[in-house]
Amino acid sequence: MKDYLKKDEWKIIEEGFNPNYNRISESIFSLGNGRFGQRANFEETYSGDTLQGHYLAGIYYPDKTRVGWWKNGYPEYFAKVLNAPNWTGIKIDIDGEELDLANCEVNDFVRILDMKNGVLERTCTAKMKSGRIVKIHAKRFCSIANDNIACIRYAIKAVNFSDPIQLTPFLDGDVINEDTNYDEKFWEPIHEEATENEAYLITETKKTEFQVCTGMRVQVVKNGDIIDIDGKSFTKDKYAEVAINTSIKDEEEMVIYKYVSNITSENHPKSNLLTVCKNEVEKATTTGFEQLLTDHQNAWAKKWEESDIIIKGDVAAQQGIRFNIFQLNQTYTGEDERLNIGPKGFTGEKYGGSTYWDTEAYCIPFYLSTADQRVARNLLVYRFKHLQKAIENATKLGFKNGAALYPMVTMNGEECHNEWEITFEEIHRNGAIAYAIFDYIRYTNDEAYLTEYGMELLVGIARFWAQRVHFSKPKNKYVIHGVTGPNEYENNVNNNWYTNFIAVWCLKYAMYAIDYVKSQNATQFQSIADRIKFYEVTETNQWKDIVDKMYFPVDQELQIFLQQENFLDKEIIPVKDLPAEDRPIHQKWSWDRILRSCYIKQADVLQGLYFFEDAFDIDTIKRNFRFYEPLTVHESSLSPCVHAILAAKIGDYEKAYEMYLRTARLDLDDYNNDTEDGCHITSMAGTWMAVVKGFGGMRVADDQLSFTPHLPSQWKGYSFKIRFRNRLLKISIDTSGTHIQKLEGVDLKIKVNTKEVQLVGEDPILC
Ligand code: BGC
Numbered sequence: 222m223k224d225y226l227k228k229d230e231w232k233i234i235e236e237g238f239n240p241n242y243n244r245i246s247e248s249i250f251s252l253g254n255g256r257f258g259q260r261a262n263f264e265e266t267y268s269g270d271t272l273q274g275h276y277l278a279g280i281y282y283p284d285k286t287r288v289g290w291w292k293n294g295y296p297e298y299f300a301k302v303l304n305a306p307n308w309t310g311i312k313i314d315i316d317g318e319e320l321d322l323a324n325c326e327v328n329d330f331v332r333i334l335d336m337k338n339g340v341l342e343r344t345c346t347a348k349m350k351s352g353r354i355v356k357i358h359a360k361r362f363c364s365i366a367n368d369n370i371a372c373i374r375y376a377i378k379a380v381n382f383s384d385p386i387q388l389t390p391f392l393d394g395d396v397i398n399e400d401t402n403y404d405e406k407f408w409e410p411i412h413e414e415a416t417e418n419e420a421y422l423i424t425e426t427k428k429t430e431f432q433v434c435t436g437m438r439v440q441v442v443k444n445g446d447i448i449d450i451d452g453k454s455f456t457k458d459k460y461a462e463v464a465i466n467t468s469i470k471d472e473e474e475m476v477i478y479k480y481v482s483n484i485t486s487e488n489h490p491k492s493n494l495l496t497v498c499k500n501e502v503e504k505a506t507t508t509g510f511e512q513l514l515t516d517h518q519n520a521w522a523k524k525w526e527e528s529d530i531i532i533k534g535d536v537a538a539q540q541g542i543r544f545n546i547f548q549l550n551q552t553y554t555g556e557d558e559r560l561n562i563g564p565k566g567f568t569g570e571k572y573g574g575s576t577y578w579d580t581e582a583y584c585i586p587f588y589l590s591t592a593d594q595r596v597a598r599n600l601l602v603y604r605f606k607h608l609q610k611a612i613e614n615a616t617k618l619g620f621k622n623g624a625a626l627y628p629m630v631t632m633n634g635e636e637c638h639n640e641w642e643i644t645f646e647e648i649h650r651n652g653a654i655a656y657a658i659f660d661y662i663r664y665t666n667d668e669a670y671l672t673e674y675g676m677e678l679l680v681g682i683a684r685f686w687a688q689r690v691h692f693s694k695p696k697n698k699y700v701i702h703g704v705t706g707p708n709e710y711e712n713n714v715n716n717n718w719y720t721n722f723i724a725v726w727c728l729k730y731a732m733y734a735i736d737y738v739k740s741q742n743a744t745q746f747q748s749i750a751d752r753i754k755f756y757e758v759t760e761t762n763q764w765k766d767i768v769d770k771m772y773f774p775v776d777q778e779l780q781i782f783l784q785q786e787n788f789l790d791k792e793i794i795p796v797k798d799l800p801a802e803d804r805p806i807h808q809k810w811s812w813d814r815i816l817r818s819c820y821i822k823q824a825d826v827l828q829g830l831y832f833f834e835d836a837f838d839i840d841t842i843k844r845n846f847r848f849y850e851p852l853t854v855h856e857s858s859l860s861p862c863v864h865a866i867l868a869a870k871i872g873d874y875e876k877a878y879e880m881y882l883r884t885a886r887l888d889l890d891d892y893n894n895d896t897e898d899g900c901h902i903t904s905m906a907g908t909w910m911a912v913v914k915g916f917g918g919m920r921v922a923d924d925q926l927s928f929t930p931h932l933p934s935q936w937k938g939y940s941f942k943i944r945f946r947n948r949l950l951k952i953s954i955d956t957s958g959t960h961i962q963k964l965e966g967v968d969l970k971i972k973v974n975t976k977e978v979q980l981v982g983e984d985p986i987l988c
Pocket residue numbers: 564572577578579707709822823856857858859903
C-alpha cells in the first residue's frame with residue numbers, strides 16, 4: 222500500500238517527483254473521453270521508467286496465441302488493445318541539450334488531475350546538466366464535448382539563461398505494446414504529411430486493418446503574441462513532426478498549443494479520414510484552447526450533476542469515490558453499442574482492453590442508475606450481437622444444438638483468452654450475462670427486452686448448461702465438474718456452489734422468459750423457436766429435471782455452502798494469520814501453493830449470495846460471510862465491493878467501511894501493488910455499488926425501489942442521485958435522517974427501511 226498522493230475532494234495531487242512511482246502515477250492520472258484516452262506520460266522526452274500508452278476505443282490487434290503447450294479449443298489469438306500513435310509528444314531542445322526529467326534535478330514538481338474539469342496539469346522546475354533551469358507548466362484534456370479532439374498547452378520558461386530553443390511537437394505511430402506475444406509492432410504506415418505548423422499521420426493495424434488518422438496543428442505564443450513559427454517539417458514512416466527553431470530569453474515564457482484530432486475507420490470511411498481529421502484540427506484551432514476547455518468543463522459539469530456522490534467529513538473517502546466515478550465516465554459513455562468497458566479502460570495494456578464478465582456483474586448497475594437506460598441496454602445488446610459467436614465458441618468445444626458459451630475475454634464476440642483454466646473452465650461468466658438481463662429488467666421494467674433480444678440469448682445459455690452438467694449415479698444428482706469459479710485461486714474443481722447455483726438459476730430464468738414471450742407475442746415466440754430449432758417441451762423437460770436434481774455442496778455442521786466439494790479438507794488458516802511479507806500471495810507464492818491453500822481471491826460463494834440475496838435468509842448470509850471473508854485475500858479488485866455490500870447487509874458496518882475504503886482507494890493507494898499496469902476500471906463500478914447498494918441499501922424487489930440507509934460513523938453525511946424508471950432521485954443521508962427528493966418524473970412509491978414513502982412533489986422528504 223502506498224500513500225504518496227495528497228487528499229483533496231476534487232483533485233488527485235502528487236507533490237514531489239517520484240520516478241519510482243512514475244508508472245503508477247501514469248495510470249492514476251490517465252485521461253479519456255470514451256473514444257480515446259491515454260496514460261499520463263510526459264509531453265517532453267522521458268528516458269526514465271515509463272509505460273507509454275495512448276488507446277483508441279475498439280481498435281485492437283489479434284495477437285497470435287502463444288502458450289507452452291497447445292490445447293485443442295484454444296482461441297487462435299489474444300486480442301490486445303493497441304498502444305496507438307502518440308500524439309502528446311513535444312521534444313524540447315535547448316541549444317543542443319534535450320530536456321529530459323530523468324537527467325535533471327527536478328524541484329517543485331506537482332501533478333494534478335482535476336476531476337471536476339477533466340484536466341491534467343503538471344508543473345515543475347528542472348535543472349539540466351548544463352545548469353540551465355527551466356520551469357514547465359503542462360496542461361491537457363481529451364474533450365468530452367467533442368470526442369474527436371484533444372488539446373495541450375505546454376508552457377516553458379527560462380529561469381537563468383538566454384539561448385536558442387527548438388520545440389518539436391510530433392506524432393509517432395512507431396509505437397509498441399509492452400505486452401506482445403512475438404515482439405511485433407502492430408502498426409503499418411499508410412500516410413504522413415507535415416507543413417510548417419501541422420502534421421498528419423495515417424496508420425493501419427496489421428491483420429485487423431483498422432486505420433487511424435492522427436493530426437495536430439501547433440501554435441506558439443511568446444510574450445502574449447502568437448508568433449510566426451515557420452516550422453521545419455519532417456516525416457518518415459509512421460512519424461511526422463514540426464521543428465520550431467526560436468530562442469528564449471531569461472525569464473521569458475513560451476507557450477506551445479497542440480490541437481489534436483484522432484479519427485478512426487470505426488467511425489468514418491478510410492477514404493475520408495484525412496479530410497475529417499483536418500477539419501477537426503482546423504475547427505479546434507479556430508475555437509482556441511480556452512473555449513474548448515470551457516466546453517469540455519461544461520460537459521463534465523453535466524456528468525457530475527448526474528453521477529456525483531458527495532461524502533461529508535471524510536476527504537479520503539470523497540476523493541476515492543470521485544476518482545472512481547471520474548474514471549468510469551471517461552472510459553465508457555454509452556453512445557456506441559459496439560464498445561464496452563475494458564478492465565483497464567484507457568489506463569494500461571493489461572487484460573487487452575477487452576470485455577469480461579465484469580461488465581455484466583459489476584458495471585451495469587452503475588450505468589443503470591447514473592445514465593439514461595439506453596446505456597445499460599446498449600451493453601446488453603452488445604452481447605446479443607455476439608450470440609452467434611458464442612454459439613460458434615461452444616460448438617468448437619463440442620457443444621451442440623445452439624448452446625452458447627460466451628467468451629471470458631472478447632473484442633468481437635470471439636473468445637480470446639488462452640489459459641485453459643479460465644478459457645475452458647470459468648464458465649460461470651455465462652451466468653452473469655443472463656443475470657444482467659434480469660438485473661436490467663428488474664430495474665427498468667423494460668420486460669419487452671425479453672421478446673426483442675433476451676429470450677433467444679437465454680435459450681442459448683440454458684442449452685449450454687443443460688449439456689455441461691452430467692448425472693452422477695452415486696449422488697443421484699446432476700453435477701458440474703472441472704470448473705473455475707469466480708475465485709481463480711482454485712482450478713478444475715467439482716461442483717463449485719456458485720456455478721451450480723447460477724446454472725440452475727439460468728435454466729429457470731430462461732423458462733420464465735419463454736413463458737413471458739409466449740404470453741406477450743406468440744407469433745414472435747414461434748418465429749424465434751423455428752429459427753433456432755427450439756423444441757420447447759423436450760428441452761424444457763430436461764431443464765426442469767436438472768433444476769430439480771442439481772447437487773449443491775453444503776456443510777451440515779457449519780451450515781454453510783461449500784465453495785466446492787471437499788473445501789473443508791483444506792488447512793483452514795485465516796488471512797489475518799498470514800505473515801505480511803507473504804502478501805499479495807499471487808506475487809509471493811508459487812501457483813501450486815496458492816491452489817492448495819484455502820485462500821480465496823475474490824467473492825465466490827459470496828458472489829452468489831450478493832446476486833441472489835432474496836433467495837436466502839439473513840442468518841444464512843451471515844454464516845457464509847463470517848466463514849468466507851476471513852479466508853479472502855481480495856487480490857482481485859472485484860472483491861472488496863461485494864464484501865462491502867454484504868457486510869452492510871448483515872450490519873457489520875466496520876467491515877463494510879474497511880472494504881469500502883479498500884475498493885474506493887484501491888488504485889490511489891495501490892493496495893494490490895499493480896496500479897502501474899493500469900487502473901481497475903470495472904471494479905470502480907463496484908465502489909459506486911458499495912456506497913449506493915452497501916451503505917444506501919438500495920434494492921429493487923417486487924417491482925419497488927427501496928433503501929435501508931446507514932451513515933458510516935466516519936462520515937457526517939453523504940448523498941447520491943439515481944435515475945429510476947424516468948425519475949431522477951436525490952438521496953441524502955445525514956445525522957438527521959434520510960432525505961429523498963424527486964427531481965424529475967412522475968410520482969413514485971418507494972420504501973425506506975420498512976416504511977412506504979410516496980414521492981409526489983419535488984420537495985425533499987425526511988424519512
Ligand atoms: C478476476 C476476474 C476478472 C478479471 C478482469 C481477474 O483478476 O479474477 O474475475 O474478470 O480480473 O477484471
